[in-house]
Amino acid sequence: MDLVLYRLFQTWQSLRTKPGLIFSVVVSMGLTLGALLAVSALAYVIFIKTLPFPDAERLYLVEHQLINEKQQIDGRAFTYPNLEYLYKQQQVFDKSASFYVDAGIIMSLPKRPMAEISYVTPEYFQLLNPAVALGRLISDNEGVDQYKPVAVISYRLWQQQYGGSEDVLSQSLNINDQSFQIIGVLAKLAPGLAIAGYNQQSDVYAPWDFNTVDARSRKRWGNDDGGLMMLGLLKTSITPEQANQQLTQLMNNNWQQQVSHIDFFKEWSVAAQLQPLKDYLLGDSQQAALLLFLGSIGLAIIALANLTNLLLSRTAERQHPLAISAALGASIKHIRTNVFTEIMLLMTMAMTVAQGVMLLLIALMQQYLTDYLPYLQQLHISGLSLLFSALLLVVISVVLTLICSRTIDYQALNNQLRGSGKGTGVAVKASTRHWLISSQIAIACLLLMSNSLLTTQSLNLLNQPLGYQTDNIKALVTSVPEGEGDLALLKQRLAQHPQVERLSQSMRPDIFPTLALSNQADNARFSVLAKPVDEAYFSLLEQPLLQGAMFTAQDNQQRNSVIVVNQAFADRIKTYGEVIGYTFDNGARIVGIVANTVIAGSTAQEPAFYYPAGPRRNMFLIKFHQGASLSQAAVQAIMTDVQPQLSVFSYQSLDYYNNQGWKTAMITAVSSVGISLLTALLTGVGIYGVLSYICRMRRTELGTRLAIGAKPLRLVQLMMATTRRDFLLGASCAVMALVILMWMFDGYQNIQLVSELLPIIALSLLFVGGLLVIAAYLPLRIWLKQPIAHLLKGE
């Protein structure tokens, strides 16, 4: 044991004379392995780890599909009566739960916080089985039609609003004028179903009976609502396909009877589609995680290629001490052990740094990406991750030792000390070098090209004009439901405030419900985006009116049947006649056409129409004077002054909401640029390392060429020629791989071949080519500064 330590110490003594080598290895491998470990941990929880629910593999959400007469899916959310019907009649699940996801103000708390609320049937908790910190969960006695006002709250709400007090169980909370007795608190890490974002879970769980769907909507078979959901534990005897078929038949038969008197739904149908709970919870994060994983693997491969080159050069550099060791009786095994010890020591340092980088990256992801990637709170350094790190450390060390050992000719080492040191005991095979450079170039080109594509697409999204102004505009929603507060007075007080330039009593521009319009005479049926707005909406947002007129204040006040359509909807109506003046069955008449808008994070210009919001709509858009604003507290003060029951439900700038929509694109752009920069750095360093080694090995030859009159430029060309074939091979492989990857992931749907792909390929190859030129010149420069006589002596 002490000899092992002695050898380790000797190896360290030898290594410490090479701080540059230690720095290069520890930084490049530490960073890339750290990134790989962090992303691998994420990939593990996403792709491999089972959900923390009992029988998780049998848990499914039911997607309710409204299918129009063209057999296209018009909506993917439940209608209220269909959900109730299915909950009572289904036979495919051992147990099913209905729940409705909403938000509301907790009026009983002094700060009146907004909370996410789930109204659930008791089976919800039976299926998910979360642990409780206090009290109990909603029981069968509090099931459907029992009307028992109880609530279970989240650990977060308990800590933040009740200070973690155990007295909470003797308290009640008030939401929408309904008081709920608190009966339980979920445990800190109790798994719940994420809603609207991976980290956004409900703060309050109340019985289904108290859900906030209004009485009218509860009876409408055609109005779907994204908050209505159904979770079920599939019977072991039934496959998902059979369940889809049975549920579709069950629902559709009943639905057809219920809507038979509604002309709009003629030839429409409904269908059920089971979605594994895991797929629902992961959403599109699987693709993001896969891309991150592939990116970090690519970086790690480049770094490994660099490391291999560095260590091959190091082995070559150490041939003299190795030859001495061989002369003193060191066997091949001793020499390999020597090489292994050094690599292991370097990799241990790199892996230690990698653990730190991994922790840092996990902390950053937990801080900034919780809404975009699931399970981030579950990421930490565990025994499994340490074992994986240790395994990776040993595997990399052994593989690199084998590669380096292959370059050692033991017999030649023995001969090296003969006389004045003739012969070369360590030489890296040319084929090994070429393979390393080619693979490095291939991966670098592929990473640069794919990341450039992602960056371009993200920038296209970010630069897509929205079609309206957002400067100095905030959206306000009041907590008092529509029609109950004195909103006219509030509107007047807000409009008269000196900070306010203009006001509109309208829904904010980035959200659209869907409504149906039809014209039986033309056999025209539309299910399109619709938004309630007032007469000031378009002028406040500077959304251009293209034709016709905006409806008037009187139209809005009286909620007259007039609508304004956007250009995309107008183009569809055109086939039925003149757009302006076109009237639908419900009496809605088109009076104007406005320009299209897009929702942040999307490029689609969907057909939409705007209808009078009326004076009781609890939503406002407030445009402030340049440099002016009102805080939420100031708005709340105005509201309380108008009517004590009024409170702020939400109050944010339009830029805030748009940034939410652009966040994915921004994260993609930033991480793509980051990976590209790291790729360029690692590749540059790697190729420099290789060419530096080649220069050192060929210094006598270079000296001879200079001695007989070669100019430095000629030598640069000579060094570049060394890698020309590798560049062509690597670049060709990268382009082929890119073409295959794009076909697999995109199917060439979203890429313009000539305007986007070709310039990116050309620029990436040019960039890597430029790196090669620089990497060829820099090491040569060192030798060109030496006196030629020194080069000739191999000094």
Add this chain to the structure above:
Amino acid sequence: MTNWVIELQQLSKIFETEELETHALQNISFSIAQGEYVSISGPSGCGKSTLLSILGLLDVASSGSYKLLGQDVTTLNANQAAEVRNLKIGFIFQSFNLIDELSVLDNVALPLTYQAKPPAMAEIIKRAKGCLEKVGLSHRANHKPAQLSGGQQQRVAIARALIAEPAILLVDEPTGNLDSASGDKVMQLLDELNQQGTTICMVTHDPRYADMAQRKIQLLDGELLTTPQVTTLAG
């Protein structure tokens, strides 16, 4: 009865290329007895270093027989040859061949760490210190080779060659990189070691130092010039 350390019979070494065949050594036969001090000399290119490499198992002969302590070592594989080198041969090179990154003490200790069953670390250090004391450099144990003079470096190399208590010291131009005063001191040290019973085979082109050996073997163009006279020692 004579205890032979080295016995060579008709030893030849031919370097072959596609176009050329060079006879570096031809039919070399001689023996070295335990306790002998033999010098091998000759002009540059006569095959001295090739012969020493073969004697040190750093190279193999093309033909002929080579016995070390009675064991035929011409057919050993690489690992077996390494073990023999480690246990039975001590090398002293013209250019010292110390490892720059290691301390003087660690350089001397190195051969023992390569043994199949190495002694305990404390024993290795003790013996390394003992060898350094023998060559008068114990006070330099923690220095790096670059901090020593050429003569001192060669004495460290001698200490390293002695640590495994080899059957023979193979010495290659020990004074080639030294000034005359340092060279004389090294030669004096080798002489003392021989007088203490160490068998030495030294390659040198300096006639003055060749004469210091008990027996001289001269080479010219890969062949022995003088018929070696074996000195039979007592026993």
